[in-house]
């Protein structure tokens with residue numbers, strides 16, 4: 257099958273590659289760009305571990321083709337904050353014990369990022385609804401809700 | 416899980432897309448949000464040789480009001496419908512339905528046209544479209560034609576669209592007068608798909624129900640409009656006992672699906688209960 261040329265901006269950097277049309281975005285990010293912060297859990301669009309932002313919207317990158325993202329802008333966990341300067345959401349997960357094994361965390365944080373873009377001051381119910389597409393086998397979710405509330409507060413205060 | 420190899424094109428116009436479909440026949444498939452098609456391709460339940468990606472055809476997206484009608488482009492995502500102020504005001508049943516589809520990520524990608532064309536028997540949007548009496552615009556090599564939602568769904572994942580036709584637009588009425596709407600469903604726990612879902616819109620004048628539309632999904636192999644229930648509600652004051660009696664008719668003439676999520680008997684029971692609850696909720700919102 258013919259390869260297709262794609263150009264994407266990922267975490268602020270431009271990339272161009274020739275890819276097979278069937279290459280899933282998550283494999284492109286992990287295997288061709290080397291951004292392994294985006295995890296693969298179920299590969300069937302259920303667990304949310306592969307969540308990234310595409311053109312300002314949270315998506316499950318195991319269910320988007322790289323060619324569909326051509327020309328688009330992607331934000332992954334690596335682009336959100338830096339080790340010496342965590343994003344308020346990363347800080348919130350740290351402070352509130354929002355993770356244990358950490359497998360779900362990058363996807364969880366990007367889904368939460370989407371939520372805070374749309375609802376800067378979410379209720380607990382809105383947080384739970386906003387994270388409906390992300391599964392966590394460890395935390396029982398309550399600490400994740402706390403972490404998102406922490407981040408929401410911090411982001412509002414810094415405005 | 417990786418789909419079998421295929422080629423992918425991104426036509427810029429509808430005519431280009433229709434030509435690609437017509438010349439490749441069975442081997443080509445349209446790609447909208449990909450949230451039904453890609454999972455099927457990963458499981459190799461579908462193996463198209465060519466994907467005709469609609470996403471770069473600008474005229475397929477957007478929501479616009481024109482007098483007493485609203486036009487929705489087929490490529491409009493569930494999230495755009497859920498968050499549309501225009502629809503919340505003028506046809507609230509659609510945002511009420513869109514907001515309970517899957518999860519945020521699914522609603523960011525999945526499209527209304529993809530959902531209707533895919534015709535999954537457990538999809539939510541078909542119920543709402545049937546209830547409001549939506550009309551669907553199909554465009555193919557021979558030109559355009561409008562189809563009523565009621566004539567669109569033919570059976571399990573089967574619609575009235577021809578092999579080279581594209582669903583381009585959906586037309587729904589502005590709901591005027593004193594009205595109420597509701598969409599209630601029993602979601603399958605993992606995916607959110609409807610085990611049974613019931614969409615209702617009704618108009619009330621002087622405390623009497625003058626018009627009503629009831630769309631049902633999940634119960635049968637195809638979504639349908641529950642005409643028997645509607646006939647029994649029209650002209651009544653929507654009293655609880657009347658709603659119960661009318662809702663018991665929802666299973667008349669249908670063969671309920673029977674699968675690992677729910678037996679036929681349980682589905683039929685859920686359909687009766689949720690039809691009554693959806694009518695009552697719509698009536699409450701209409702101020703009855």
Ligand SMILES: Cc1cc2nc3c(=O)[nH]c(=O)nc-3n(C[C@H](O)[C@H](O)[C@H](O)COP(=O)(O)OP(=O)(O)OC[C@H]3O[C@@H](n4cnc5c(N)ncnc54)[C@H](O)[C@@H]3O)c2cc1C
Nearest residue numbers: 447448449450451452517525526529532538539582607608
């Ligand atoms: C995890 C998960 C949970 C979900 N939960 C729900 C849920 O709770 N309720 C629900 O209703 N849905 C649910 N869905 C399905 C989702 O809503 C899909 O997005 C939708 O059914 C299909 O839309 P799409 O744009 O993704 O279509 P695609 O997958 O791109 O296409 C689906 C089919 O329709 C055809 N098609 C697409 N657009 C057109 C067009 N304009 N004209 C003609 N044919 C066309 C394609 O060729 C294909 O055969 C879920 C999906 C996932 C992955």
Ligand code: FES
Nearest residue numbers: 297298299304318
């Ligand atoms: S890996 Fe994409 S949703 Fe689970």
Ligand code: FES
Nearest residue numbers: 356357392393394
């Ligand atoms: S922290 Fe282990 S899955 Fe969420």
